[in-house]
Amino acid sequence: MNGLTTHILDLAHGKPAAGVEIELYRFNIADHSLVTKTVTNADGRVDTPLLSKAEMTTGEYELLFHIGPYFTEQGVQQVEPPFLQKVAVRVHLLGEEDHYHVPLLVSPWGYQVYRGS
Template identity: 60%
Template sequence: MGGLTTHILDLTHGCPASQVSIELFELNGPEKRLLNSARTNSDGRLDAPLLSSDLVRKGEYELLFYIGDYFKEKGLQLSEPAFLEKVSVRIGLDPSSLHYHVPLLVSPWGYQVYRGS
């Protein structure tokens, strides 16, 4: 699978984070353009890439993970507003690379991202 993919692991419960809303934006200076939105499946993954390899253009992109909603639906008592309501990850893409995978490891109080395989 080429293009841009992601998955989310819930470190608090030790499981994949299902039904998390994700938005993908293309950034052009101060402007943001919504390219796609999706929800993770029961395995914490998307059923299709957020951006297929033929649509990747060189530039900066933003992944926006709606993680606060996920933890509220799991029944966690969070402060209002939640410490992590949304997690924003800005990445640079280049079409010469066939595949970008951006895993998110998350709890209500912290997260880690990296370029996976």
């Protein structure tokens, strides 16, 4: 699959994080704009790339993962408001690359992100 993809793994429960809302923003010098909004499937993945290869242009992007509601739905006991409500991951993409994959490993109290393959 080409373009920009992601998936989320719930480290607290040892499973994919299904039903997590994700927003993708494109940043430029003056402001930012919403590119797309989606929700993860049963495998913790999105059904189509956040950006196709044709849509991907060089620049700064932000993936915004709405993780707080997910852990609330999982019944995780948390303080109010939850420690992690949203996880923002800002990356710089090169338009000439074929594929970027940005996995999120998350618990109610922390996360890790990396460039996958």
